[in-house]
Amino acid sequence: MEIYQIRAFVTVARIGHLTRAAEALNVTQPAVTAQIKALEQSLGVTLFDRSSGRFSLSRAGEALLPTAESLLAAGTQLKSQARQMQGELSGLVELGIPSEQADFLRLGELASRFTQSLPLVELRTRVLPTLHLIEYVSGGGLTAAFSISVHPPRDVQWMPLRRVRYRLALPSSLAAQQRPATWAEVAAMPWLDGTHGSHLHLLLRELFEHHGLMPRVIMNSDDQAGMDALVRAGAGCALLREELALQGAKRHDFTLWGQAKIDATLGFAVSAEKAAEPILVALISLLKTLWNIDNALDNVI
Numbered sequence: 001m002e003i004y005q006i007r008a009f010v011t012v013a014r015i016g017h018l019t020r021a022a023e024a025l026n027v028t029q030p031a032v033t034a035q036i037k038a039l040e041q042s043l044g045v046t047l048f049d050r051s052s053g054r055f056s057l058s059r060a061g062e063a064l065l066p067t068a069e070s071l072l073a074a075g076t077q078l079k080s081q082a083r084q085m086q087g088e089l090s091g092l093v094e095l096g097i098p099s100e101q102a103d104f105l106r107l108g109e110l111a112s113r114f115t116q117s118l119p120l121v122e123l124r125t126r127v128l129p130t131l132h133l134i135e136y137v138s139g140g141g142l143t144a145a146f147s148i149s150v151h152p153p154r155d156v157q158w159m160p161l162r163r164v165r166y167r168l169a170l171p172s173s174l175a176a177q178q179r180p181a182t183w184a185e186v187a188a189m190p191w192l193d194g195t196h197g198s199h200l201h202l203l204l205r206e207l208f209e210h211h212g213l214m215p216r217v218i219m220n221s222d223d224q225a226g227m228d229a230l231v232r233a234g235a236g237c238a239l240l241r242e243e244l245a246l247q248g249a250k251r252h253d254f255t256l257w258g259q260a261k262i263d264a265t266l267g268f269a270v271s272a273e274k275a276a277e278p279i280l281v282a283l284i285s286l287l288k289t290l291w292n293i294d295n296a297l298d299n300v301i
Contacts, residue, residue, distance in 0.1 A: 003075055005039040006068050008032050009047055013065050018055050089279055090120035096133040096145030097125050098199050099224040104241070105146055105266075106290055113286050121279060131197035137269045144270045144283065148199035150206060150262070156269040159284070161291045164264045166203055167245040168257040171234040175255040183211040186257055190236040191215040194224045199264065204239050207262045228253070
């Protein structure tokens with residue numbers, strides 16, 4: 001039995017209409033139906049009368065509704081008390097981040113919610129390559145970190161946030177001159193890479209090693225958030241996040257090489273030993289809300 005199932009039951013009972021209740025809950029109608037069915041199976045009683053196309057409270061539903069409403073009220077009170085306790089937490093959070101655009105990481109939104117919910121906790125960010133981020137979290141050098149990788153990192157508690165796809169972007173003038181048709185021809189072109197251990201470096205290597213090749217790297221850059229500008233200027237080829245790659249290709253800033261791609265995951269890493277600390281519990285709760293993750297435990301690897 002979950003609180004969201006109880007909320008679905010109470011909302012449908014109050015509104016008296018399944019579709020409008022789904023709209024109020026900001027979920028689909030099938031999702032509401034599934035939540036109520038799961039609650040009924042958990043309780044072992046039928047909460048609504050579905051006969052003759054009706055969807056009204058059953059006798060059991062009428063009897064249990066006041067208790068369900070009390071549970072929701074208690075949940076609201078619990079959250080209120082927890083927020084007050086969050087306001088009493090103090091300390092320092094050193095958050096590691098990869099070299100990426102702040103909007104993509106939702107750093108601005110996180111910082112805003114962080115200062116509101118944890119006013120006595122100082123937040124610092126450090127930009128590091130992915131391998132260092134994970135090592136520092138595991139070793140205690142960082143409180144937590146965002147990281148981008150193809151495979152879940154070891155030795156940390158990992159919460160996936162979203163999938164990320166990368167595409168191969170080529171300067172338009174270079175693509176027109178060389179017209180690469182094979183992976184070997186693409187690998188021989190001038191490539192822009194991230195620093196050793198960075199997510200772009202690891203992704204680029206994995207992509208080409210899958211074809212038994214190594215890219216001809218002419219430049220390594222710490223600033224991977226601005227890689228699209230370098231490609232646009234004709235400095236070389238690079239892996240770009242698909243949303244940036246498609247936007248740039250549409251503007252004819254550069255050319256994408258076919259449908260070649262590599263998929264990775266943006267996730268949040270904390271030390272398994274420290275995950276239960278109050279500040280980290282509060283931080284993970286903020287992230288769950290920010291990234292619309294219903295249950296972080298379902299996403300932990």
